[in-house]
Amino acid sequence: MVKARKYVVKRHFQGVPKKDDFEIVEYELPQLKNGHFSVKAEWISVDPYFRAYNSNIPTPYDQFGFQIGTVTESKNPHFPVGCRVFTHKGWCDYSVVTNLKETYGNVHILPDLQGLPFELALGALGMPGVTAYFGFLEICKPKAGETVVVSGAAGAVGSIVGQIAKIKGCRVIGFAGSDDKVQWLEKELGFDKAINYKTADVSKALKDAAPKGVDCYFDNVGGELTATIYNQMNLYGRVSLCGCISSYNEDPTTYKTSSLLPLILFKQLQVEGFLVPRWLEPEDRRPEAITALTQWIKQGKIKTRSHVTEGFDKIYDAFVGMLAGENTGKAVVKV
Numbered sequence: 636m637v638k639a640r641k642y643v644v645k646r647h648f649q650g651v652p653k654k655d656d657f658e659i660v661e662y663e664l665p666q667l668k669n670g671h672f673s674v675k676a677e678w679i680s681v682d683p684y685f686r687a688y689n690s691n692i693p694t695p696y697d698q699f700g701f702q703i704g705t706v707t708e709s710k711n712p713h714f715p716v717g718c719r720v721f722t723h724k725g726w727c728d729y730s731v732v733t734n735l736k737e738t739y740g741n742v743h744i745l746p747d748l749q750g751l752p753f754e755l756a757l758g759a760l761g762m763p764g765v766t767a768y769f770g771f772l773e774i775c776k777p778k779a780g781e782t783v784v785v786s787g788a789a790g791a792v793g794s795i796v797g798q799i800a801k802i803k804g805c806r807v808i809g810f811a812g813s814d815d816k817v818q819w820l821e822k823e824l825g826f827d828k829a830i831n832y833k834t835a836d837v838s839k840a841l842k843d844a845a846p847k848g849v850d851c852y853f854d855n856v857g858g859e860l861t862a863t864i865y866n867q868m869n870l871y872g873r874v875s876l877c878g879c880i881s882s883y884n885e886d887p888t889t890y891k892t893s894s895l896l897p898l899i900l901f902k903q904l905q906v907e908g909f910l911v912p913r914w915l916e917p918e919d920r921r922p923e924a925i926t927a928l929t930q931w932i933k934q935g936k937i938k939t940r941s942h943v944t945e946g947f948d949k950i951y952d953a954f955v956g957m958l959a960g961e962n963t964g965k966a967v968v969k970v
């Protein structure tokens with residue numbers, strides 16, 4: 636019998652998730668039936684949607700999320716012992732896969748990453764990379780020479796968006812929450828300008844960096860920063876609304892009508908919110924994004940960084956650390 640551990644969310648979060656909102660539960664993995672296989676987790680992802688989706692899910696629930704693991708026992712010939720798989724089994728060290736269908740695609744054997752690190756399948760070559768690729772290219776429709784602004788620029792999605800924008804010949808300005816992140820964006824990733832939104836006069840810094848205004852905005856954060864950026868958008872500018880992490884710790888029933896509406900109206904902005912699963916149905920277009928991103932990474936046109944926390948007991952810390960901005964690049968846990 637294998638003893639397994641999983642994180643159960645006991646109650647809805649109030650503000651920043653608390654350690655006590657989770658309980659680590661130990662249990663015995665069930666015996667495998669035909670078609671089933673067990674997985675030992677190696678890499679577990681921590682993502683903002685865990686926070687954003689929490690209020691809509693009845694508690695208690697098992698904390699979901701993407702993970703990469705190896706098959707330890709199998710009664711399914713398509714998933715032999717030792718193969719490496721990608722699942723949405725979440726924060727657990729062992730799990731049994733009984734059903735391949737999941738909410739974002741299916742459980743599958745990890746494709747050949749051509750020598751790149753496995754954990755990229757949780758970041759640049761996983762859901763965040765696909766989000767960056769389609770969310771930017773299909774909604775912002777960038778043209779060479781245009782000015783693109785990215786908020787949350789040093790994170791999993793934002794760092795990829797900014798580099799895709801450079802590949803497409805745009806001038807790229809990123810906002811991030813520390814001087815180290817700003818250095819990384821400018822010196823290593825090739826952003827034309829990066830701005831620490833916590834210390835800069837954001838409006839002035841953006842005017843200096845984008846004297847001709849902003850054509851495209853890829854928004855990961857929302858809030859005051861977004862209001863300042865909308866003020867400097869050009870007529871017919873395009874906004875890809877990917878996330879609004881600055882609001883996730885608020886109670887959704889207290890959201891107010893946005894005072895951004897006059898800016899959207901008079902600048903005639905196209906603002907489009909999206910959720911990445913839209914590019915899975917009716918056709919699964921992930922291979923298109925993953926192929927392009929893999930090539931760019933191998934050609935050195937896109938650089939990646941993983942922010943690695945070690946230990947199953949540290950997943951909560953990695954999660955709240957990511958929400959607080961401790962990560963540069965993709966936040967992952969090695970278990």
Ligand SMILES: NC(=O)C1=CN([C@@H]2O[C@H](COP(=O)(O)OP(=O)(O)OC[C@H]3O[C@@H](n4cnc5c(N)ncnc54)[C@H](OP(=O)(O)O)[C@@H]3O)[C@@H](O)[C@H]2O)C=CC1
Pocket residue numbers: 682683684687762763766787788789790791792793810811812813816855856858876877878879880881882909910911912957958959960961962964965966
């Ligand atoms: N629409 C979709 O389908 C998807 C949306 N998303 C969204 O994209 C965004 C980025 O996700 P992801 O790349 O995985 O996460 P990141 O790797 O960017 O990590 C989150 C980052 O958010 C920043 N942050 C936290 N609080 C604030 C705040 N109040 N104001 C500004 N920045 C803040 C922090 O960076 P800093 O130090 O710069 O503050 C932190 O590092 C999230 O909003 C997420 O919900 C992600 C995937 C799919």
Ligand SMILES: CCCCCCC/C=C/C=O
Pocket residue numbers: 683684687738739762877878910911912
């Ligand atoms: C259940 C799988 C969900 C993956 C898509 C996440 C969309 C994220 C939205 C905001 O962060």
